[in-house]
Amino acid sequence: MNLLKNRVKPTLLLAVGLGIASGFVLIAQALIVAGLVHRVMIDGSGYREVLPQLLWLPPLMLARAGLSWISERVAFAASATIRQEVRNDLFQRLLDAGPLQLKGDRAGEVATVIVDGVEALEGYYSRYLPHLAVMAVVPLSILAAVVPADWISAGIMLFSAPFIPFFTILIGRGAERLNQRQWQTLARLGGYFLDRVNGLATLRMFNASRREAEMIARISDDYRRATMSVLYMAFLSALVLEFFATVSVALMAVVIGFRLLKGGMAFQDGFTVLLLAPEFYLPLRLMGNYYHARMEAIGAAERIFNLLDTPLAPRPAAPHPLPPVSPLRICLEDVCFRYSPDSPPVIDGVTLNLAQGERVALVGPSGAGKSTLAALLLGFALPEQGRVLINGVDLAQCDLDQWRRHVAWVPQSPHLFHGTIGDNIRLGRQDATDTDVLQAASRARCGEFIARLPQGLDTVIGEQGAGLSGGQARRIALARVFLKDSPLIITDEPTAGLDAHSETLVREALGELAQGRTVLSIAHRLATLEDTDRVVVMSGGRIIEQGHYDDLKGAGGLFARMAAAGEGA
Template sequence: MSTNGRPLRWSLRSRWRMAELVGLCVAITASYAGQGLLLAVVVDDVIEGGGLAGSVPALVGLVAVQAARAALQWRREVAAAGAAAAVKEAVRDDLYAQLLRLGPADVRRRRTGAVQSTLVDGVEALDAYVGRFLPQAIAAIVGAAAIAGFLLALDPVVGTVVLACALVVPVVPQLSQKVLASRMDPWMAAYRALYAENLDAIQGMATLKVFGAARRRGWELTEKAKDFCRVSIRLCAVTVLYVGVVGLAVGFGTAFAAGLGAVRNAEGALPALSLLMILLLTRECFRPLRDLQNAFHAGYPALSAATGIFEILDADPPVRPPAQPRTPRGRSLALDFDAVTFTYPGRAEPAVRDLTLGIGAGEHVAVVGRSGAGKTTLIGLLLRWFDPQRGAVLLGGVPVTGWDLDALRRQVAVVSQDTYLFHRSVRDNLTLARPDATAAELREALAAANAVTFVDALPDGLDTVVGERGMKLSGGERQRLAIARALLADAPVLVLDEATSSVDGANERSIAQALRRAAQGRTTLTIAHRLSTVRAADRIVVLDRGAIAESGSHDELLARPGAFARLVAAGTTREENPS
């Protein structure tokens, strides 16, 4: 479906509100036409010498029409807001659901600011298109056609002139659309880029300050803002030209119809009352078309803004749910990577190549290796952020491609190096794992993560808001909350991705003990550099360029002159005293 058609399809989700809007717009146009007819009657009575006494019914009608129009206009504003809000809500629901389907693997390819501007400003741009342009387009056609038909009945010559000029107004937007699109698309792209750059600068403000680059970055943003200003001026130039052509058609049609009607009245071919009706109704014939012009001018940016929405909605998810999902259950599930090869899009070298690794139910396996060896990729494959090009990942003996996606991810609790906490309370962040967790269970998870003391010291305890990304807490405190959240999930599979990277030595020892207790009876995969976090693993696997270089127990690997020993010697995997 074309870009123009898809917003229309969204509008049909609120078809009854849209029908009401169209009816209200037609009724408002009819009130203006009725006002013109009544004024013509009043003026004709005065000219013919009847005075105002005979015009009382018409004057009362004028007052009634004015009052009715005021009520109709109020109701139109309410209905427009309601219809637009319903459509925007539906579009945002679609976008949010699609982003969840796309997952982190796809979202990371897009700039955060660009996505945010689409979710906020892009959707908001639909307001004028749905609430103003679409209903006004239908109402303008109906209203203008009805009035032009009445004028044709009064005088075919004048009616033909008015109809010809009226046809120009809706045709101009179609003719100018390509020109507008050539300006609007770059404008919206520049807007999203500027939004993303500013968000990036705000998020990285501390780094800019530390390196003395804040002023330089400000100059760069100023230049980008100037570029955006130039694009905006080019768009405005085209828009003004379009508005001028429409205004010329409206003005010419009104003046020519009035002049022609006066000539025909002087020739005796047109009665005075008919001339008055033509003079007043010609203006009202163009009124809905002028309103359409304004609505088009306000609503057209939505078509360009919708491009960003469609880019997200049309993106192919990196993984698709199975037709007949399975959900194996168990306290502990085996995890197997069977001849897995995976290459990230745009990369030439595989992140993981022909990797076969089996982790038995309840077994604790640690994976180590240099940066870029493919360790974190294993987590993404397990959680199905993406699927391997060759081979299979199995959980509980079932390929993860056969699992229900939500059920699969509920089986895995992850504590990552990059801890993310939401701008909500400690309690809210913990109960992401289990919304029905009791106070005692929350307390137990915090105790296991050595987080009770600092949580109790917070101003509002569990109800303390941790700030955006948890910035009101230290790195170690954030990490301990993440560990407590994973423990609270009580999942059969536990994944620790540098889980103690942000805690000090004393806390690391106590947390490591808690994690060892949590790993009992669970399948545990540890990704780590610190030797103290892998020493307790049943088996250590060393990855090198996406393949297994060697595996064995800690003592076995350290005794060999192999990859693990070289990592320790090079300091990549640091051995620390666990006592």
């Protein structure tokens, strides 16, 4: 939290200074009011005699209101700035970490932290931190003003004041644990709910919607109980603080009343103390309320910092310029990779060469390492042993973002974002004109159905391509690749699960896309391999066979057995 605080330190100091200045104005205002009342009620002074003092009240009231308002605005601006920066840092961290580092995180939990978790920091920066300094200065200033008027009342203030922060901290220790539990439950609820919303069709098909609704109700009830526990602690804390503040002010009022009756103190001094006593305890009481904003922020910050501590994908400290990629030659030399130090290698001693314009297919049983090998070529991870050479230069020493500009990825289930079709295609090249986008769409065999849409490229689609068929979504993903015009294309069976007509269109588009480009395809159906130049067979993280489709089919190895059994890869 201190690291975040340093980013807006000047703004927070300004808010604190304004708050303290407002406290000083309050003291001056109370002293003037007490003097005015004494002169009018006790001394019997007339209007003309008190007019000079009376004229000070309006500007002091305006100054106090203005300082308080500006202090709150400045503190809120600091809070808004820090929340924006934290969200930017979180999103950048997720981008830098890459998909392999985030495979274990549920999207709903991450979204809950980025939205609600970051929003929970608002009270900490806009109220708790500025008021912490005000609480330390203003009550002491009021105490200094009360001592000359009545040292007995000052003693009561000095004795009772420490009880308020003491009980605040005492109760707050339990609240911190409850707040962390509340945020963990909220994150779990967000992740679970998003998973079930995305799988509504599956739940309905398997008659599991009622069971999942009951599970969501149970998690929601856990969150309700966690929230009520936090509120219980907050109300208990407020009750204790109000009790001590009220009893202390009442005690001073009783003591001052008896002393005034006996003539033991001047009216002006007693009235001054009674005006300042509630204001003395007000910062302490507010601090107790704002302390729970701190607890809420700490509960959310734990998960925020967990995300900020997500391990980054390895990248060179001083990257070398990427060599020219035309013609493109890729060489994997004895590459090994594992996801964690204590896990077995997923890629184990792979050596593979890809020539310019060559079409290579990766096949093998599930878990053979095909997708991991593609991730290494995409720069999402770096090998722990061996090298990936791009035209003779080690990819681990290059700028990976620059490399990805020369690589296009066509997954089996492409992600389409909520927005227009044109915006989704422009992910391939942000500065593309409508003409470029339409040309790419036409080459991807989706120009015809886009032309039939009422708004054409401006047609808005839902998340995950809602409103489009599976074949249309695959072709829009291919249009992105055409627009990007990369020399290396990596695909993961983009024709899987399509009807015959859609598969034909996608295969035609892939054939045109492969012209003059290097293509590495992860094949799950052996029937799609006949057009490839070379088939690479993987098993257990190793390459065990490679060659032309017909040669491997008659070689009697794993590929031949898979082909004979009619297996997918």
